[in-house]
Amino acid sequence: MKLAEIYMQFQSDITIIENELEATVKARNDVLSKASIQLLKAGGKRIRPVFVLLAAKFGHYDINSLKHIAVPLELIHMASLVHDDVIDDADLRRGRETIKSQWDNRVAMYTGDFIFGKALETSTYFDNPRIHQILSHAMLEMCLGEIEQIRDQYNWQQNFRVYLRRIKRKTALLIAVSCQLGAIAANADVFVQKQLYKFGYNVGMSFQITDDILDFVGTEKQLGKPAGGDLLQGNVTLPALYVMHHDPKMKKLIEDLLSSESPNETEIGPIIEMIKNSEAINYSVKISDQYLSKAFDALDKLPDQIEKKYLHEIAAYIGKRKF
Amino acid sequence: MKLAEIYMQFQSDITIIENELEATVKARNDVLSKASIQLLKAGGKRIRPVFVLLAAKFGHYDINSLKHIAVPLELIHMASLVHDDVIDDADLRRGRETIKSQWDNRVAMYTGDFIFGKALETSTYFDNPRIHQILSHAMLEMCLGEIEQIRDQYNWQQNFRVYLRRIKRKTALLIAVSCQLGAIAANADVFVQKQLYKFGYNVGMSFQITDDILDFVGTEKQLGKPAGGDLLQGNVTLPALYVMHHDPKMKKLIEDLLSSESPNETEIGPIIEMIKNSEAINYSVKISDQYLSKAFDALDKLPDQIEKKYLHEIAAYIGKRKF
Numbered sequence: 001m002k003l004a005e006i007y008m009q010f011q012s013d014i015t016i017i018e019n020e021l022e023a024t025v026k027a028r029n030d031v032l033s034k035a036s037i038q039l040l041k042a043g044g045k046r047i048r049p050v051f052v053l054l055a056a057k058f059g060h061y062d063i064n065s066l067k068h069i070a071v072p073l074e075l076i077h078m079a080s081l082v083h084d085d086v087i088d089d090a091d092l093r094r095g096r097e098t099i100k101s102q103w104d105n106r107v108a109m110y111t112g113d114f115i116f117g118k119a120l121e122t123s124t125y126f127d128n129p130r131i132h133q134i135l136s137h138a139m140l141e142m143c144l145g146e147i148e149q150i151r152d153q154y155n156w157q158q159n160f161r162v163y164l165r166r167i168k169r170k171t172a173l174l175i176a177v178s179c180q181l182g183a184i185a186a187n188a189d190v191f192v193q194k195q196l197y198k199f200g201y202n203v204g205m206s207f208q209i210t211d212d213i214l215d216f217v218g219t220e221k222q223l224g225k226p227a228g229g230d231l232l233q234g235n236v237t238l239p240a241l242y243v244m245h246h247d248p249k250m251k252k253l254i255e256d257l258l259s260s261e262s263p264n265e266t267e268i269g270p271i272i273e274m275i276k277n278s279e280a281i282n283y284s285v286k287i288s289d290q291y292l293s294k295a296f297d298a299l300d301k302l303p304d305q306i307e308k309k310y311l312h313e314i315a316a317y318i319g320k321r322k323f
Numbered sequence: 324m325k326l327a328e329i330y331m332q333f334q335s336d337i338t339i340i341e342n343e344l345e346a347t348v349k350a351r352n353d354v355l356s357k358a359s360i361q362l363l364k365a366g367g368k369r370i371r372p373v374f375v376l377l378a379a380k381f382g383h384y385d386i387n388s389l390k391h392i393a394v395p396l397e398l399i400h401m402a403s404l405v406h407d408d409v410i411d412d413a414d415l416r417r418g419r420e421t422i423k424s425q426w427d428n429r430v431a432m433y434t435g436d437f438i439f440g441k442a443l444e445t446s447t448y449f450d451n452p453r454i455h456q457i458l459s460h461a462m463l464e465m466c467l468g469e470i471e472q473i474r475d476q477y478n479w480q481q482n483f484r485v486y487l488r489r490i491k492r493k494t495a496l497l498i499a500v501s502c503q504l505g506a507i508a509a510n511a512d513v514f515v516q517k518q519l520y521k522f523g524y525n526v527g528m529s530f531q532i533t534d535d536i537l538d539f540v541g542t543e544k545q546l547g548k549p550a551g552g553d554l555l556q557g558n559v560t561l562p563a564l565y566v567m568h569h570d571p572k573m574k575k576l577i578e579d580l581l582s583s584e585s586p587n588e589t590e591i592g593p594i595i596e597m598i599k600n601s602e603a604i605n606y607s608v609k610i611s612d613q614y615l616s617k618a619f620d621a622l623d624k625l626p627d628q629i630e631k632k633y634l635h636e637i638a639a640y641i642g643k644r645k646f
Binding site: 027029031032083086105106107109110111112113114116117118120121124125126127129132133136137139140143144146147148150151 | 350352353354355406409428429430432433434435436437439440441443444447448449450452455456459460462463466467469470471473474
């Protein structure tokens with residue numbers, strides 16, 4: 001079963017969500033409309049909506065209700081990307097110009113605010129306050145994750161626990177609640193809701209660790225930006241943490257380079273090479289795999305349905321992807 | 324009846340809201356906690372919560388329920404101030420350093436996001452989806468207002484209608500829904516809800532026009548910042564619009580100054596003086612008064628209660644204030 005085949009199974013419902021996304025962000029303001037539509041068109045795998053749909057198959061599946069939770073989850077993800085761009089001074093995302101570089105920081109900030117607001121407006125479809133609580137909690141944790149990332153930038157003393165908590169907040173939680181909310185919106189069993197949350201959380205952790213590995217081992221073409229960007233921006237991820245923890249000389253080298261006036265991609269090249277050739281990558285892959293296998297454990301406890309296989313397939317793809 | 328006396332009447336409930344505000348923004352993150360608490364301590368008149376309480380007196384008043392709508396409204400206002408600071412390069416607000424200058428733009432953005440998120444989390448107390456719809460709609464309109472302000476900066480061709488729509492979105496709507504939601508949360512009559520919305524909208528318009536007048540006629544001490552800041556930043560408000568509409572020479576003068584490399588407070592001084600001494604101020608006061616009198620009309624239709632007098636008093640204060 002290939003990933004594309006799973007998407008094919010849900011094609012008509014994904015199209016419904018896609019149309020709903022577009023209709024939702026259309027604003028009576030040109031700048032906002034253009035900025036938001038541009039973001040939408042930049043694509044992405046719509047992994048959060050797909051998880052909503054698959055999770056809902058374990059309950060009473062109704063796309064006309066589900067779209068009101070799939071859309072906000074994708075929008076919250078999009079809004080956080082826009083605000084991320086403000087922060088990162090990132091001029092490229094998926095190889096395209098970001099909203100920020102094309103317009104400016106201020107427009108990017110309000111576009112993010114606008115998309116956040118639209119996410120919330122869409123979710124008001126549901127009466128169930130638990131859905132709103134889970135959604136707003138996820139938004140808050142994402143903010144905490146972002147603030148922690150700022151706080152921890154260029155901090156070479158941080159430990160693994162701090163890193164794991166940060167990626168939980170930044171990435172894993174929204175994927176976890178996508179699975180959970182799909183199940184809740186479809187009135188699935190509480191046990192099923194919990195297992196799907198666990199599944200999503202572990203997939204999300206594996207996903208982010210894989211992302212952080214790729215920032216070292218990926219090619220510029222694969223990444224849509226030069227490798228080593230995280231380190232250059234002072235974002236200390238798992239491979240760098242491992243190296244700095246096990247090799248005091250490398251630690252000194254990295255600290256020296258990044259505390260210099262303006263480190264650039266040429267200077268950082270040899271350091272990236274050293275990390276690529278160290279045990280750090282294997283170690284990080286191992287940790288990612290551990291999360292993945294916990295995700296599979298959660299899946300095992302779900303009722304036997306074809307969607308179990310689909311979720312397994314997507315999880316494996318996400319945790320093992322090379323780009 | 325003085326304003327302080329009205330606040331005295333509600334002192335214990337305002338204290339409950341104040342404590343709830345503080346408890347709500349306390350985060351497990353130092354930077355966020357400090358930034359948010361600092362914002363809270365900077366004070367403000369808590370006019371939105373006070374409107375919630377007064378409006379609720381026309382229904383079944385229960386502070387333990389009302390606080391869950393008063394707090395989000397004040398938080399949404401606070402979050403928009405933080406994001407405003409990112410935009411305005413404002414280093415001073417109410418004479419204190421802004422979050423932005425003290426930390427940096429990125430922290431200000433996420434502090435705003437965090438406070439928005441907390442506002443939504445608090446409001447999940449209510450099952451009534453209408454409350455959430457009104458709240459998220461108000462947030463969205465505020466975003467549109469901010470984006471329009473960016474779009475319209477340094478645009479000397481804009482008309483009065485564009486200005487009025489902008490201040491409705493930026494300011495008046497949140498005050499309108501504060502009154503409306505207080506009434507809804509207290510299950511007041513639909514007719515009462517509507518009149519209170521109208522009252523709030525007109526008070527909000529008068530409030531913002533007064534603010535825009537004060538930016539010309541206020542002293543640095545009153546404003547906590549030098550006069551003329553709006554014009555210097557290219558924000559075209561009612562007094563400037565009037566002058567530019569009635570005096571082509573002044574229009575040319577203003578356009579020339581503001582399209583120069585870096586206009587400063589010394590250069591803009593004479594222009595501010597000319598606007599102060601023109602008909603623009605009287606005209607703007609007249610428009611503000613018209614909104615105020617519409618607010619009073621809406622009040623007149625409410626049942627006879629002491630709170631009618633209180634609302635009248637606060638509206639008059641807001642529309643006529645000198646600082």
